[in-house]
Amino acid sequence: MSTLDPALGGPVMPTRSALTPLTPDQVRITGGFWGDLQKLAAEEIIDHALGMMERHGWLANFDRAAAGTLTGKATGMWFVDSETYKILEAMAWTLGQHPNDELERKYHALVARVAAAQEPDGYLHTYFGRKGQQPRWSDMELGHELYCFGHLIQAAVARLRTGHDDQLVHVARRVADHVLTEFSGPQARSGICGHAEIEMALAELGRATGEQKYLDMARTFVERHGDQTLTPWQNGTRTYYQDDIRVRDTQVLAGHAVRALYLASGAADVALECDDAELASAVHTQWQNTVAARTYITGGMGSTQIGEAFGEDFQLPADTSYAETCAGVASVMLSWRMLLAHGGAEYAELIERTLLNNVLVSPAEDGRAFFYANTHHLRTAPEAQDDSDALHAGGGSGLRKSWFATSCCPTNIARTLASIHLYIATTRGDALQIHQYADAEFAVPLLGETLKVQMSTAYPQSDRIVLEVTEAPAAEVALELRIPAWAQGTEGLSLTLHGDSLPLRLTDGRAEVRRRFTPGDRLTLTLPREPRLVCPDPRIDAVRGTCAVERGPWVMALEDLDIEPAEGAPPHTGDTPPATVNEVSLDPAIAPSPVGEDSVRIGLQRLSAAPSWPYGQAGTTDPEPLTAVMRPYRTWARRGPTTMRIFLPRVTDTA
Amino acid sequence: MSTLDPALGGPVMPTRSALTPLTPDQVRITGGFWGDLQKLAAEEIIDHALGMMERHGWLANFDRAAAGTLTGKATGMWFVDSETYKILEAMAWTLGQHPNDELERKYHALVARVAAAQEPDGYLHTYFGRKGQQPRWSDMELGHELYCFGHLIQAAVARLRTGHDDQLVHVARRVADHVLTEFSGPQARSGICGHAEIEMALAELGRATGEQKYLDMARTFVERHGDQTLTPWQNGTRTYYQDDIRVRDTQVLAGHAVRALYLASGAADVALECDDAELASAVHTQWQNTVAARTYITGGMGSTQIGEAFGEDFQLPADTSYAETCAGVASVMLSWRMLLAHGGAEYAELIERTLLNNVLVSPAEDGRAFFYANTHHLRTAPEAQDDSDALHAGGGSGLRKSWFATSCCPTNIARTLASIHLYIATTRGDALQIHQYADAEFAVPLLGETLKVQMSTAYPQSDRIVLEVTEAPAAEVALELRIPAWAQGTEGLSLTLHGDSLPLRLTDGRAEVRRRFTPGDRLTLTLPREPRLVCPDPRIDAVRGTCAVERGPWVMALEDLDIEPAEGAPPHTGDTPPATVNEVSLDPAIAPSPVGEDSVRIGLQRLSAAPSWPYGQAGTTDPEPLTAVMRPYRTWARRGPTTMRIFLPRVTDTA
Known part of the structure; x- marks a missing residue:
């Protein structure tokens, strides 16, 4: 089908960089913490995702397209094709480390269904262009056509990098060539996709195939951001899609967080391949400024639900944080590129923080329910819900959901875990x-x-x-x-x-x-993992006057049900804990102490009763001493619906 | 036209209450602070609103309806009829205090246009029921039909209470009778309006006309809240419209803030008239709990932009606060009812706080631009905009806008100022x-x-x-x-x-x-108005570790351009202030001192440079001493686009 003899590699293979990534034949995770997670992805998450996509008719879109029976609106949101591609990518990385006949069969069967839906000119999207559907390229702002293509291409790159030049690669190259026909050359379309993704996909395809034309197209798309060809988004600006200013003129990430991080990743790829020092420096500055002022302690990025977007500098509310799981995945992608390009340990450190806290908090232990957005403070416990047959919205609710109308996070987790061995060394x-x-x-x-x-x-x-x-x-x-x-x-x-x-x-x-x-x-x-208090910079208004607790790479969280009377205090009676997470302050006289291998005991005091008007009185605490065990944020809400917070008030220092 | 000999009164005239409101013949504002504002409403805001509504075709909707030429979508949002009614109410209260031939002519001309649009059965709404329009009562959730009727009725009540039983009253009674036909009796519709307003309007019409049937209908609508007849709103619950639980079972206001406050006001009216102690007690508890935990220092209510809604207890972010001007107006309505019912000064105190800070911050000095939402901390100065010909969205932007697509706030300010003399004594x-x-x-x-x-x-x-x-x-x-x-x-x-x-x-x-x-x-x-530091309860996460400054009834705000080097410090050079509001902390060693009649001088320190990772370092300040004059929040952004904050960090007490 092709003459390519693919070079092995990981998710990012720069031609030149400070550090050289390993290839699948050079590294293998043999078990333990990450091995268990890779097994979870391979055996549970992929299976769960395939089942959900089959059940909700998302996979059938390809069959109906192939059969010519797809007219009018396809099933699901207009970008659900991409979830199939991310699962194909997860399968490809998994098979590259642990060959498995059954998974291999599933992979080929799924690729065949996708391939059958490809049109003669290479275009492949179930939502556009057919009778009763919107025309192709009629909604560059929100249509996600190039975005879906990008995920298809990334899946094909995973297949190439694990040694296979197969049908998926063939399909993806035809898609990429179609993109070049449509978007390069003097007569071509001038736009960009409202959701970045195609940029890093084409850059990687160029690297994996040795074809400069894909890199050139990637570069063109990166450079077109800032042309302001997209209609301003709801709030009146183009920041949402990073089409307001040029990437090389951007100082800090802004707008929709996943879009911003995917674009910066693509720009980093282009900068490295084209030896574009100015662009490389711009992306590096964006990473630094974003980490310094727009990142949660968990590594989470994108603080506002409106537009799923970065807030302003230091606008990092704990209680309304969005911190989408996919933004964590995307942040890992960008930090990995910074690590390869610059070599410093700070990039690997943010990768670890983000994976362990912002990304791994999402999947339930059984790999069949997920957080989409990730709050850092939930004041009211949600009511338990039966979610067995619904497509959920993504807002942070304190309940992991089995599947979402926009189900980007589960599939993004799957491909990340499936390739995680390729991120651990260089x-x-x-x-x-x-x-x-x-x-x-x-x-x-x-x-x-x-x-x-x-x-x-x-x-x-x-x-x-x-x-x-x-x-x-x-x-x-x-x-x-x-x-x-x-x-x-x-x-x-x-x-x-x-x-x-x-x-x-x-x-x-x-x-x-x-x-x-x-x-x-x-x-x-x-590496001594002694518990430690971590106090936020006073610029972060939302958590001023608090401290968080960390232990090793874990960010700790407090849940109501772990609050109890201090030793020697009168025992607490009743069905509920003696205080909620909203009624306590950290006792500064009691140093946090380790409990087991990942938990921490802290001292607490109960806040005195709330006044009838909350402005004017300095806070005080009741003499009632409390204690609690904090557990890794990652594990919160595993014991049922609950309240939670990471940052604990310190009351003794009110005026 | 009627046999009614209307009794004079103010916006709320309970049959029985602890305190008795004054009537327009018993009180007159003669000038000064509030006199100037009443003049602004009478001479500028009403004129501005009429001009805008004419220009954007909102008034022409009535003419087209009367002429039978209105088919399909009426101009503007589906609830713009209500803005006309609020301006009619403002005119009525103004004429009741200061007779004015020109305003009287304008009033009658406008009433005539409205009256001409009324249909034979009494229904009067330009958006529903005609050819090409949605059927009447087809969208109880968001259609705002009863809401618009309510505002029409309130305008008529204002006319009755100022001694006139005229065409507007006739129109409103026909509308009210139509509502009774549709919504009372065994064969009637069972629903409620998704936006409360009809409840207090009908209660007041019942009081003003002596007709029990209107009071009964008001009571029915209040009691129907909680029947869960409305389809859950976007976020999956009916809290948005207060249709999740019964008013008498509600402990604290929740959901859309204006809706919640209008409903509570209507429920207070019904409770007083029906001598329903349980309902009265429920509303009183709601007021207390809302003031204790869901109210900004400015009196602003409704902290979240999503759903323009109350947040959870103590969820009061300063930087993303919504605190809609109309919610302030609605809060005054509810507090006034509490004052009449219970007599305590705390209600009058919240009225003053809310009027002076949350409501009066909205109008520009010339009465021709307004804040819709009211932030309490703006980190980045907006760019100046020419807004002379646009309909704006309502989000808090730091720029007062001349008119909005949903322009409820300017008209609500007009009717509030026009009747303010009736709120000052009992x-x-x-x-x-x-x-x-x-x-x-x-x-x-x-x-x-x-x-x-x-x-x-x-x-x-x-x-x-x-x-x-x-x-x-x-x-x-x-x-x-x-x-x-x-x-x-x-x-x-x-x-x-x-x-x-x-x-x-x-x-x-x-x-x-x-x-x-x-x-x-x-x-x-x-009443000595010495400046004072006001520190929030530590439960308010968003502003913990800060203090605000108040002087008399004014809440003070800091703007960048008022920050300067302290006396004796080296002079600052450059075009911009030596620090932004985001880079300073309150110097606890310097007591705030009065400046002029409404401003306050404070001592500040500059925060030390921001770290590359903002979790882990205690905050410190540079030795550079700064000083600033804080001015009433009400006046912020009058000198051009700027940054602003009310709550100032106290850095010395970080861990």
Whole structure:
């Protein structure tokens, strides 16, 4: 079907970059925390998504299109084709690590259904162009045609990078060529898609196929943002689609968060491939300014429900936060590109924070229900709902839902988890950088030989990471181990080789171990995960006068049902906890202490009774001492509908 | 046209209540602060609104309906008829105080256009029922038919209460009778209007006409709330229209703020007239709980833009506050009913706070531009816009707009200002209660004789209020003067008679002067308006760790352009202020001091530079001392587009 001999790779394979990503044959997650999650994606989330898409008729859209029986409105929202493509991408990455006949059959069957719907000129979208449907390209603002194409192309890239030039790749290339016919050349359409995605998809297709034309088209789309060809969105501006100012003139991410982050990712790809230092610098500045002033403690991005958008600097309300799961996925994509381009550990650190807190809070333990938006403070417990047969809206409600009318988050989680092994390490010269700790095996070429390392850890549920070298080059090479900012400077931080302490020299936030390794060399890294208070910058109005609690990479959350009388206090009677999360303040005299491997005990005081007019009295607390166990934000609402908060008031310092 | 001999009155005339409202012949505002505002309403706002409604074709809807040429969609939103009715109400109250031939002519001309559009069966709405239009009563959720009728009825009540039983009254009674035909009786429709308003309108029409049938219908509509006949609103519940639970089972106001407040006002009217203690108590509890936990410091209500709705308890973000001007007007309506029913000064105090801050911030000085929503913190100055020919959306933008697609606020301000003299005093037995201070004359019957009082003051721009008795009953009577909570217990608080101090005995928040008055008796009340820090209850997450500044009844606001280097500090160079409102914290060592009659000087410190990751560092300030003048919130953005905030961080108390 093609003459391409695909090069193996991960989700992003720049031609040149500071760090070089690993390829699927160089890394494998063998189990543990991330292994369980990859298994959840492969065995549950993909299956759940396929079932839901079948049940709600989204997959049948392709069959009806192929059969010529699709006239009028297709089933579901106009962008549901993209969910099929994200699941195909998840399948492709999964098969690339763990071949599996049944999954392989499902993959090919699904690809065949998609391929059958492709039109002779390469166009492939179930919502547009047929009798009774809107014409193709009639709604560049919200039509999502190029967006859907982009996800199809990313799925094909995953297939190429895992060694297969198959039917999906063929379909995607025909789609991409159709895009070029429509949108490049002097007679072509001048627009952009109102939802960025095609940019990074085409850049990656260009990299994966070696075809410059796709990169050129990607670059053109990136550069067209700011042409103001899109009709202003509801609120009167084009910021929603990042069509108000040029990417290279943008200082901070704004507008719809997923759109902004996908566009910045595409721009980063284009900047690297075209050696466009100005564009690269602009994207880097956007990342820095966004992280400094528009990001939640969980890594969540996009604070306002209206437009699912970034707020202004420091507009980060905890109680109405949107922090869409997909924006977390998109943030990981952008930070990964920054890590490859610039090499610093801060990008890997934000990836970890975002994955563990903003993204992994979404799926339920069984992989069959999800948060779409992610609040950071819920004052009132929702009522339990039977959601077995409904398509839900995405607002943050405190209830994970089985499926959504716009169901981008479950499929985005699936493809992210399926490819997560490709985000944990890189190489540069004679060094292997470990960015994320997991049970994993590495076999990477360094200096023309191979370094094989076996990494074993229960992290993030443990402090200890063991790396055993099982094959080493003859020459000196280096292992670079990321030391999280929260572990730096702590007493228990240590790195040993066969039990002997090694000096900890940090470069770019990583400890380097440079030596002639021999098989059997065993390094043990200890990252003390002592609970710590984390106080927000006073510019963040919404959480001023509070502190959060973190332990290792976990951001902790408090739920009503974990509040109880302090030791020695009179026992509490009644069915409900002695106070809600809205009625307590952190007791500053009691240091947080660890409980188990991921929880933290804190001291609380009850706020005194609320006044009849809430302006004018300084806050005080009742003498009644309380205590609570905080658990990782990721696990909140797993025990049923509840209230929750991350940032806890400190009352003693009111005026 | 009718046999009715209308009784004079104000906007609410209960048959029985703790306090008795004055009638238009008993009170007149003679000038000063409120006189200027009444003049603004009479001479500018009414004229501006009529001009805009003519220009945008809203008034022509009536002419087209009368001519039979209105088919298909009427011009403007489907509830624009109501703006005409609110302006008619404003005209009626204005004419009731200051007869004016030109305004009288305009009033009758407009009434004639409205009357001509009434259909033979009494129905009167330009948006429904004609060829090409939606059928009558086909959208109880959002159609606003009864809502528009309610405003028409309120305008007619204003006309009755100012002594006229004219064409407008005739039209309104036919409309009301049509409503009874449609919605009462065994065969009648069972629904309610998705926007409360008809309830208080019919209750008031019943009072003004003495017809029990209107009161019964009002009661029925109030009781039907909670029947859940309306289709759930966007977010999946009926809370938006207060159709989820019964009014008598409601503990706190929720859903769309104006709807909730109008309904509570109607329920208060019904409760008083029907002597329904349970319903009265429920509404009173709603007022208390809403004031304690769902009200901004400005008196603004309804914190969330989504659904223009009340948030949860203590969900009062300053930066995304909605606090719609109309909700302020509606809150005044409800508090006035509470004042009449219960008599306590706290209701009058909230009326003053809400009028001076949340309502009066809306109109520009020239009465020709308005805020619809009212933010309490704007981080970024908007760009100036030419709005001379557009219909604007209502979101809080920092720019007053000349007119809105939904233009409820300007007309609501007009009718409120036009009737404000009727809210400043009441009688009970042998006493006159003064609730609001203004240049005004009173002539009230006490013990069968007349007490005439001339009140003179520049308040709220001055501390001093002078009351001169010009005619007095022979027997002992009482003057009760509201002492605002902020003045109680202050050193300079004083009340003198001919210069001699009187003892200050407070009952229900009022100082009583009981004596045999003689003409020429001259009381002087001094209410010291010293600047004061006001710190929010720690439950209000959005403003924890801040204080606001108040002076007298004014809530103060800080704008960028009032920030400057402290005395003795190096002078600041450059075109922009030395810091924005987002970069400063209140210097706790410097007490606020008065500037002029309504401003306050405060000490500030600059926040130290923002970190690259905003969680983990305690806030600090730079040594650079700053100072600023805060001005009444009401006047913000009068000097051009700017940033603003009310609550100022106190940084010294971060952990």
